Amino acid sequence: MDSTRTTSQKAPEERQHSAGEWRALAVCLTASFMTLLDVSIVNVALPSIRSGIGASQSGLQWVLSGYALAFGLVLVPSGRLGDVRGRRGVFMVGLLVFTAASALAGAAQNETWLVAARLVQGVAGGILVPQVSGFIQQMFQGAARGRAFGLLGATIGVSTAVGPLLGGLLIQLFGSHEGWRWVFYVNLPIGLVLLPLAHRLLPGRVRREGTGTRSDLDPVGVVLLGVGTVLLLLPFVQQREWPGLGKWLLIPLALLVLGGFAAWERHYGRRHEPLVNLALFHRQSYGLGVFLSLLYFAGFTSIFFVLTLYLQNGMHYSALEAGVSIMPFAVGSGAAAAVGGRIVTRIGRPLVALGLGMVVLGLLGTVLAVHQDSTGSVGLATALPLLFAGIGSGLVISPNQTLTLSEVPVERAGSAGGVLQTAQRIGSAAGIAAVGSVFFSRVGNSRPDWSSGLQLGLVTAAGLAALALVVALVDVFTGPSNAPRAAEESSA
Numbered sequence: 001m002d003s004t005r006t007t008s009q010k011a012p013e014e015r016q017h018s019a020g021e022w023r024a025l026a027v028c029l030t031a032s033f034m035t036l037l038d039v040s041i042v043n044v045a046l047p048s049i050r051s052g053i054g055a056s057q058s059g060l061q062w063v064l065s066g067y068a069l070a071f072g073l074v075l076v077p078s079g080r081l082g083d084v085r086g087r088r089g090v091f092m093v094g095l096l097v098f099t100a101a102s103a104l105a106g107a108a109q110n111e112t113w114l115v116a117a118r119l120v121q122g123v124a125g126g127i128l129v130p131q132v133s134g135f136i137q138q139m140f141q142g143a144a145r146g147r148a149f150g151l152l153g154a155t156i157g158v159s160t161a162v163g164p165l166l167g168g169l170l171i172q173l174f175g176s177h178e179g180w181r182w183v184f185y186v187n188l189p190i191g192l193v194l195l196p197l198a199h200r201l202l203p204g205r206v207r208r209e210g211t212g213t214r215s216d217l218d219p220v221g222v223v224l225l226g227v228g229t230v231l232l233l234l235p236f237v238q239q240r241e242w243p244g245l246g247k248w249l250l251i252p253l254a255l256l257v258l259g260g261f262a263a264w265e266r267h268y269g270r271r272h273e274p275l276v277n278l279a280l281f282h283r284q285s286y287g288l289g290v291f292l293s294l295l296y297f298a299g300f301t302s303i304f305f306v307l308t309l310y311l312q313n314g315m316h317y318s319a320l321e322a323g324v325s326i327m328p329f330a331v332g333s334g335a336a337a338a339v340g341g342r343i344v345t346r347i348g349r350p351l352v353a354l355g356l357g358m359v360v361l362g363l364l365g366t367v368l369a370v371h372q373d374s375t376g377s378v379g380l381a382t383a384l385p386l387l388f389a390g391i392g393s394g395l396v397i398s399p400n401q402t403l404t405l406s407e408v409p410v411e412r413a414g415s416a417g418g419v420l421q422t423a424q425r426i427g428s429a430a431g432i433a434a435v436g437s438v439f440f441s442r443v444g445n446s447r448p449d450w451s452s453g454l455q456l457g458l459v460t461a462a463g464l465a466a467l468a469l470v471v472a473l474v475d476v477f478t479g480p481s482n483a484p485r486a487a488e489e490s491s492a
Contacts, residue, residue: 021139021140021203023197024139024202024203027202028131028135029132029152029155030194031128031132031194031198032129032132032152032155032159033155033158034098034187034190035124035128035129036129036160037159037166038163039159039160039163039428040161040164040167041164041166041183042067042163043163043164043304043305043308044164044171044308044312044322045167045180046063046064047319048171048177048178048179049063049114051176051177052177052178052181053111054111055111056111058241059111059112059114061238061241062111063111063114065237066119067118067119067125068233068237068425068429069230070118070121070122070123071122071123071126071129071425072126072233072425073122073226073229073230074123074226075126075129075130075418075419075425076130076225076276076415076418076422077217077275078130078414079413079414079415079416079417079418079419080218080414080415081127082130082134082414083413083414087134087202087203087205087414088198088199088205090127090128091132091135092195092198094124094125094127094129095128095194095195095198096191096195097123097124098124098187099187099188099192099195100120101118101120101121101124102117102191104116104120105184106188130414130415130418131414133152133401133405133413133420133421134410135203136148136149136152137405138410139203143345145402146341146342146343146402147338147341149341149344149399149401149405150337150341150344150398150399150402151338151341152341152398152401153337153394153397153399153401154334154337154338154341156397156398157330157334157393157394157397158333158334160301160330161304161326161327161329161330161390162323162330163304163323164308164319165326165327165330166186166323167183167323168319168320168321168322168323169323170186171183172319172320218268220264221268221275222275224258224260224261224264225261225275228254228261229422231251231253231257232251232254232255232258235250236426236429236432237429237433239433239437240436265277276415276416280412280419283407284475284478284479285403285404285406286404286407288474288475289400289401289403289404289405290404290419290420290423292352292400292471293400293401293404293420294424295464295465295471296396296397296400296427296464296468297423297424297427297431298427298464299363299431299462299465300359300393300397300431300461301427301431301432302432302457302460302461302464303363303389304326304329305432305435306435306436306457306461307322307454309439310450310451310453311326311379314448314450315376315379315450317379322379325379325380328382328383329387329390332389332390332391332393332394333390333391333393334394335391336355336392336394336395337395337398339394339395340394340395340396341402344399344402345402348403349403350476351399352396352472353476354392355392356392356396356466357392357469358388358389358395359389359392359393359462359465360392360466360469361389361392362385362386362387362389362390362392363385363389363459363461365389366382367458367459369384370382370458371451401420431461431464434460434464435460435464436457438456441453441456
């Protein structure tokens with residue numbers, strides 16, 4: 001694209017994106033923060049939940065994994081529902097149910113009640129989250145879209161990393177016996193404020209272009225994808241609760257079901273708009289971006305899992321102290337994501353590759369810091385390398401999301417974003433299982449070696465980030481263009 005055309009488009013684009021649209025984005029990001037926070041904030045609350053309601057180890061596992069499983073199950077169908085029926089209504093339903101489920105979780109009197117509330121929470125979060133990327137595609141174009149995705153990336157990074165800090169602070173304030181309830185109650189005022197704002201600020205339904213195919217919700221596709229996703233996630237989220245190797249037989253069964261889903265989508269797409277238009281994967285920016293996201297989230301999410309366990313159980317940090325120790329990653333990630341969103345339209349995939357390289361180096365630096373200092377001051381020793389890794393992470397998540405969705409038409413933005421986020425959830429579950437296995441191989445015995453377990457776990461996470469770096473480099477050297485084209489984004 002020549003510079004004259006870019007310049008001539010920029011001024012109208014800036015006039016088009018009103019203050020109201022940025023306020024609408026703030027509503028979306030706050031809701032995303034709330035739902036994604038609940039992925040990580042519960043980690044530090046588990047001891048409080050155990051003492052508060054006498055939850056079993058299996059029950060605690062389902063408090064964590066049930067949310068992730070339900071969340072991942074509905075992402076693509078709810079994204080499709082927003083595409084077809086209108087995103088604002090779907091967003092508000094998800095927000096209302098999430099808020100109500102948070103109240104039920106906080107009021108739980110036993111583990112069955114709490115697990116059921118967490119499952120409903122997960123479904124509601126999975127309904128809400130894909131609407132956000134759809135709204136960004138709908139409301140913003142060109143460089144403004146990159147900035148919006150940059151803010152979304154900052155939200156993802158900060159919510160994941162700040163969860164342990166906020167959870168620790170709430171438990172410190174309200175006590176170890178009942179403090180866990182406020183981990184859920186904190187969502188109530190946020191949800192109640194956001195509901196009227198969402199109704200007033202979020203845009204209505206997009207008029208769909210004529211595509212020559214009929215639009216519906218593809219119920220057979222929904223069932224096949226749901227069954228395949230559950231079968232794929234279950235052995236990972238239940239890895240420690242289901243002993244033996246039999247659970248891994250679910251993975252080839254899942255792949256078989258997902259293969260049937262792909263065949264059905266090709267057949268269904270001849271006369272209807274399918275749940276997932278597989279032609280999206282013919283675009284290198286989308287196919288490689290989804291794969292990169294799966295690999296990166298496998299390493300990214302597992303960092304906080306093993307760090308929290310190491311600091312609380314191994315170093316005997318309080319929940320608040322553990323959260324403060326992880327904060328440098330959140331600070332670096334949040335700041336860099338906002339910057340990355342602004343410059344990704346100029347730099348493209350090389351920016352993601354740079355960020356991944358920084359994450360790998362930062363994690364290896366954290367391993368070195370733990371190796372040299374495994375005393376009570378280890379939280380201070382790891383601050384600088386975690387900050388460096390966090391900056392790198394901020395240059396990965398939002399730029400990759402911008403590039404991956406850059407050529408997706410607006411009318412498919414919800415389902416396409418749902419596929420991307422499902423890949424993130426599958427990656428997170430698989431990464432926690434893989435990194436956790438390495439970690440527990442050193443700490444799950446009568447003489448736990450916490451330092452060695454953390455070091456091996458972080459090396460494994462760095463290896464997953466390195467694999468994502470390989471994918472990014474493939475896209476850099478083989479892709480037709482390293483940066484999304486503003487003109488194509490505007491017309492998408």
